Amino acid sequence: MLNNITLGQYYPVDSPVHRLDPRIKIILTLCLIVSVFMIHTLLGYALMLLFVMLISRLSHVPVKVMLRGLKPLRFILILTFLLNLFFTSGETLWSVWIIEITREGLRQAVHYSLRLIFLVLSTSLMTLTTSPIALSDGMELLLSPLKVIHFPAHELAMMMSIALRFIPTLMEETDKIMNAQMARGADFESGNLLNRAKAMIPLLVPLFVSAFRRAGDLAMAMEARCYHGGEHRTRLRVLRIGRNDVIACLIVAALLALIILEGIFVPTLL
Amino acid sequence: MSDDNRILAEDVTYAYEEADKNAVNHLSLEIREGEFVAVLGHNGSGKSTFAKLLNALYLPSSGRVLVYGMDTADDEQLWNIRQKAGMIFQNPDNQIVATVVREDVAFGLENLGVEHDEMVRRIDEALESVHMTKYAEKEPHMLSGGQKQRIAIAGVLAMEPSCLIADEATAMLDPKGRKKVLDTVRRLNKEKGITVVWITHYMEEVTEADRVVVVSDGETAMIGTPREVFSKVEKMRELHLDVPRMTALAQDLREDGLPLRDDILTVEEMAEEVARLLCP
Amino acid sequence: MSMTLSHVCHTYSQGSAFEHLALNDINLEIREGEFIALVGHTGCGKSTLVQHLNGLLKPTSGTISLDGEDIHGEKTDRRALRQKVGLVFQYPEYQLFEETVEKDISFGPKNLGLDSREIDRRVRQAMEDVHLDYEKYANRSPFDLSGGQMRRVAIAGILAMEPKVLVLDEPTAGLDPRGRDRILTMVKHLHEDRGTTIIMVSHSMDDIATLATRIIVMSEGKVCLDGTPREVFAQREKMDEIGLGIPEAARLCQALRAKGLDLPDDLFTPEELHGAILRLWKEKGGC
Known part of the structure; x- marks a missing residue:
């Protein structure tokens, strides 16, 4: 009785996010990853958090399910936090015996941990809302120019x-x-x-x-059944870019813009 | 393509590598358009090898196979041949490619480069003719063996073939699934005029065929209508094949002196014959 | 050696959306030396039932006991149970894994912790039981054999555990007539000569008509008929309703009676029909 297996992380419900073109989702995920690397302030992370919650709402995937993706990474997260906390030199905030915590250490520990968390969350947004088969479809089409x-x-x-x-x-x-x-x-x-x-x-x-x-x-x-590779092959599943895909692009573009602006105008708080 | 509408095997021989014996040995057969030909033989008789020679999955070591005028050895015609003579196989699980039923039916069409709208039309029609429309969006692994085989048939049908070759397509099914699949193929033969080559070792499945070809040691051992073939009870037993139970019973009674007909196949025929002799 | 099933129920995926009641209040008494044919459609629960007999599946409720002892009791040795009740799955040839036939058959006895002399004796005996020549096949790879031979090797693997009860789940599925006849003859010999209790799942009413001493018919997780072949095949309407039908010989018998012939109403094998028709023919003075 193995009828009820779901593969990977895919969370099978119907939502506007699930229905997005997988190609768009892959590209937007790459954009999100870039955005995460560009964040330098807590405000930026707050923006990102807001975005994740918005997607959670739109995709009917509960935040709890999204956070599940972080579980396997918990040791790396803790390690990242501790290593940065203890082994960064700078202005001492607190020290006991040979252990010393610096302002820079604290800053980097929070920064890198949050970066890791949001990197995982960004990719989870995609894997949770895209079936493996749609993902492989999207990859095929995106990579097809490389056939040359x-x-x-x-x-x-x-x-x-x-x-x-x-x-x-x-x-x-x-x-x-x-x-x-x-x-x-x-x-x-x-x-x-x-x-x-x-x-x-x-x-x-x-x-x-x-x-x-x-x-x-x-x-x-x-x-x-006449299979002879990918040449001259047509497809039943045709991917079409629709209105929702354009909206999704705009939302992510706005997020990216905000993060860039925040990087320029907001003095580094962290 | 020529206007020849037969499948012709001319003195075909095929040997597997490292085998000391030909799997198919100088076999000749003509399959006419719209016929339901059953190929009956025990395991290792060469019947499955023969099936695979009919659509260029194997190429003859000697002799030739002509599918609607196209030689299977002709590379240029390969895809035309396979489109014309579609094939379903024994294991229901091992011939389904896609993760959704309708996408599996689409597989052959995608390979042939059929346009999208045409593809959708043909898929719907194919699923309809095997009565599987309501399973279109299901995942194949949730279906029964018989349902999977009907999906495989739909996958072939969508390619609009002239001939369907079924290579022991019911061997792994339960009686219900077996009947459903056989009924489906019989119906396609009658209603759409699709030529059927039905490979099997179950004698029950061939009693309604137009012709039965009994294969043994890669050669044609017998050929004829089901009645003609099964009436040779002794010969069939020699070939390790079953005959219908009523045919066998009639034969045994004939040996004891009852003047029964020698071509009885069904319970109803047997009842009538015995009643004719014994009723007051 | 007897098995008792009382009020056995089994539910798959309990508590989930896929919950499915596969066995519904099964009560059976399986006595030593019986040859039981277990019949019913796919999904009627017969495969679930056979996996209960050697403890691979545990009843959701109800008990199964072997010689009065609960097989899921705390003291019961699970391995000893699987030795006593041998289970041959559908398409058992797919479980072969060793380099040689001999090694594969000895897998079971080895797991029982037997010494090498005993293992050797059992392997030879099991191969003889399935009609495979030891000298010829013992050192061959099971993967080089024909489908029918592979299946016999797999069955020998169970026989080498010397079970008291042998359960076979559709042992002839997919085999050609010759392969099928070999397996059925072999099972018949085990029952008659060795006294092994046999429980065989089958779809062919004609096959079991001449073999079984008792037929258990299952439908929708329940036992709906249980008796000798004569008793079960007398219930033509019920058997037709379930969609299993009755043997051709039994149908012939009823068709002839309907035409006014003086035949007993419970014949169900070709041999019986042969005899009865011949008798009528002679009475009528035919020659």
Whole structure:
């Protein structure tokens, strides 16, 4: 019963943000990343926070879900904060024994941590609201000019899409093989690391054998349906830039402009 | 393209690498337009290899295959041949490419470079003719085996082929799915006049075919209408194939002296024959 | 050796949007030496049921006991249970993984911690049981064999655990007539000569008519018919309603009775029909 798996971070609801052209979303995400690097003041981060909350509202993705993306990074975040806090030289604010906290240290610790947080949040905005298949579509189209230099944009996207198609199938299969080996007394759970790794062989070998067989079958089925690479191929999924895409661009452009202005006119507070 | 509307195998031989024996051995067959031809044989008889020779997935080691006048060895015609003679395979999971049903049906059309609007029209029509319209937006892994096979059929249909080759398309299905898939293909054969080459080892599936070709050791062992073929009970058993149970029962009774017809296939025919003999 | 299932229910993905009641109050008594055919449509719960028999799945409610002992009891050794109740999954050839046939078959016995002499004995016995010549096949790679042979190797892998109860989930699926007949003959021998209790999931009423001593029909997670083949196939209407039908021979019997022939109403194998029709023919003085 693996019917209810969602892949990656994708949060499957319908919203204006979800419906944006994936190409636009990829480009805008790049813009956001640039913006984050340009922020120098707390005001800038406040603007960014406002933007993230706006998108959360528009996309029906709760902030809580967005913050989940930060969880795997918590150790790096803490490390970044502490390293900057303790190892930046400058005007001493507070010191005990050999530990010394400087004004610059505090400033950098906050700055770099916030930068990291917003970098993750910016990309999460995209991955949460774009299905993996739409993402690979968008990537293919954005990269397609590179075909001139023989960059395999179509092939990469096709591989991605086949992988997505077969993940549920292979997961189901893993489940089946595991049960079958357990019926032969296999034990996947106990023992030390080496034993457990060894216990995986009866699972992995059949899984690979099956994956290869499937790959062979699929290649033949694709050929039988006239697949011959990306040339002269038309597409069912056509991406069109719509009004909402233009609006999204304008919003991000405004954000970028504000951040640039803030960098020029607001004296560095941090 | 010529106006020849047959598929012709002329003295075709095919050997796999490292095999000491030909998988298909000097086989000749003519498949006429609109026919439902069943190819029956046990595993390893060469029937699947033969199927793959019909649309240039394999090329004959000797002899030739002509699909509507086009030689499968002719590179120029490759995509025309595969468009004309579509194929579905045994494993329902391993022939679905896309993550959404309608996009999978689109796959062949995208490869042929069909325009978008035309594509949408053909997809809708193809899904309609396999009665899967309401599953258009579903993910394939949520469907049953029989439904997946019907999606595969739709994928071929959308390419508007003249012939559908089904390579053991029901072998992995349950009885319900099997019946549904076979019924769908029979209907397409009758209503749309699509030529069908139905490869199988289930005798139940061939009783309604126009012709049955029994393949063994890569050669044609028998050929004829289902009645003609199944009436050779002994020969079929020699070839490790089933005959309909009623045909076998009639044969056994005939050996005990009952003058029953030798071409009985169904329970109804058998009941009638026995009643004719025994009713007062 | 007997198994008792009482009030067994199983719900998949409980509490989620995908919640699905697969087994609904199953009560069964499986006695030693029976050959049970388990039939029903895909999704009727039979595959879920068989995975309960060796403890791979745990009932959401209800109990399963083996010789009076709850298989999910605290003292029960799960591995010993899986040894006693051998389960052959659908398309079992996809679980093969070793370099040689012999090694693959010995995987189960090895997991039981048996010594090498006993393992060797069991591998040879299991290969004999599935009609694979030890000398010829033991050292071959299972991946070089034909589909039917691979399946027999996989079944041998379960037989080598010497189970008292052998559960087979559609053991003939996808095989050609020859492969199918081999598997069915083999199962028949295990039942008759070895006294192994057999539970076989099947879709073919004609196959099970001549093999099974008892048929359990499932529909929508429930047992809806349970009895000898004669009893079950007498319920033609019910079997048609579920969409399973009855063997062709049984249909012939009823068609002939409808035409006024003097036949018993419960014949269901071709052999029985053969005998009965021949008797009528002789009575009528035919020759």
